[in-house]
Amino acid sequence: MNPLLALHVAEHVRNEVREHPKRWGCLALFLLFGPATACVLVAVLIIVVIAGGADGSSSTPGHVPGIPDIMLTAYQQAAQRIGGIRPACAGMRWTILAGIAEVESRHASGRTIAPNGDISPPILGPPLDGSGVGGNRTPIRNPDGTFARAVGPFQFLTTTWASVEQDGNDDGVRNPHNAFDAALGAAAYLCGTGPRDLKDQGQLRAALLRYNASQAYVAQVLANIERYDAVELQPPVNASGAAKAVIDAAMSQLGVPYAWGGGTAAGPSRGIRDGGVADRHGDYNKIGFDCSGLVLFAYAKVGITLPHNSRAQFVLGTRVPKEAGLHSLYPGDLVFYSPGLIHHVGIYVGDKKMINAPYSGSEVRIDEIVLDEYAGGSRLMR
Structure with a gap:
């Protein structure tokens, strides 16, 4: 089997087992009964993998110019995993997350991104004290009375992150300054809690407006998404x-x-x-x-x-x-x-x-x- 395909299949199975342990536990038991059942299991797995990629959300390019490889991997994994967190949400793809992160932090530009996704130094927006910096003219405070500020590569307010925080790298911590956690949190926020199809342009626009209630912002993110959808994907640089x-x-x-x-x-x-x-x-x-x-x-x-x-x-x-x-x-x-x-x-x-x-x-x-x-x-x- 092609190693890259094997990696994708393994990732998909890992996510499925994590999200549906009983279903896959039963299939594992069926496998004990002989080769015929094994063939059926393989067929089921192929169907699941193909279905999982039907909307393009599992497309995994090796390298995209302008996006650090770890950030790209975070976007890809978030798009693949969001179905287990928001099952009523369809159409999520890595390019949507990349389009937002480009505006919010230029993909954590100028920061060091560790292999586990931790970003340093932290990305901190200005205090939202109503002074007009960053366009903010309405003071926003944290529960402790301090002025709020947006944090991380997806620029979450602390209160917003508390409602959508995710553990995207499975380390037991939900950190908005981690690429994997923040990308999965952004996907969850865009999907909301009800049915949503992000392949529909109107629903995608509504989701982006929820992220930032600015038509200019939405126009810029949509332009980024369109550019990433059409990007010529490149293989990883052959270096170590x-x-x-x-x-x-x-x-x-x-x-x-x-x-x-x-x-x-x-x-x-x-x-x-x-x-x-x-x-x-x-x-x-x-x-x-x-x-x-x-x-x-x-x-x-x-x-x-x-x-x-x-x-x-x-x-x-x-x-x-x-x-x-x-x-x-x-x-x-x-x-x-x-x-x-x-x-x-x-x-x-x-x-x-x-x-x-x-x-x-x-x-x-x-x-x-x-x-x-x-x-x-x-x-x-x-």
């Missing part, structure tokens, strides 16, 4: 260890604006003036990265300190000459552009592509490597 950590760090910043001079080991920062192109694009008023700033940030995640200058980065590590071709690069290698002086750097992700912050007016993105400008690579981790 330090190289994967570097690439994951850079991937977590996809969509962050280019800002000349921006980027530190801690994340995006305000750009600076250059007296020319960057100034015309207003980079000095943007929070983001330039090309070497993005590289500096990503490599800091594995304890490698780099200068904030592509030419200075070019002389570091082991040279991968242009003449050796792109097939000589490993994921995580730095790739440089000339002609003449080195003027650009990106991080190789495989398949002749790099993640980079290209130029003023753009954003962090994945691009094909332009061979005419490619000046060779540098390997810092092997």
Whole structure:
């Protein structure tokens, strides 16, 4: 059996056993009676798996540009598990959750996401004291009298989280600062307690309005969902260890604006003036990265300190000459552009592509490597 299919089947069976122990306990007993019953069980399992994916909610892409892999897994698992929590809810899919999380936290951008889903530092919205920050002009207080604030990647109010909290990673804790818990909680909140079909655009819009009573918000989330529904799904980056950590760090910043001079080991920062192109694009008023700033940030995640200058980065590590071709690069290698002086750097992700912050007016993105400008690579981790 295909390993990925086997993983999906195992996940589905695990959820079914957890949610319907008697049903599956009986089937296990039937299995003891012989091969014929075993064949029937296999047939039932295939039907269940196919039915479970009929609305697209169990689609599990390996990688989506702009979404950290752990966050994507959290969205996928929440979409798969919500049927056991809200059986009257249909049509949930990972793209709905991703569409919301992009608006609320840019998929926990700039944070560290642990394998179990814990996000640090915590994502905290401003105190809702009615001052107008974040659009809030009506004070909202917690039961203890303090001003409420939205928390976590899905920006739940404490009182709202108390009504929908979930344990999405089965660790016995229901934590809005955990990707798996928060995604499953968001799915539960969108579904509500009565019948709902999120494949119906009107019902989906109503659910999003319940999440945030703003037509502009709903329009933005719907646009995100449409974009994710049509996204070209990519396989996971073929990297491990330090190289994967570097690439994951850079991937977590996809969509962050280019800002000349921006980027530190801690994340995006305000750009600076250059007296020319960057100034015309207003980079000095943007929070983001330039090309070497993005590289500096990503490599800091594995304890490698780099200068904030592509030419200075070019002389570091082991040279991968242009003449050796792109097939000589490993994921995580730095790739440089000339002609003449080195003027650009990106991080190789495989398949002749790099993640980079290209130029003023753009954003962090994945691009094909332009061979005419490619000046060779540098390997810092092997």
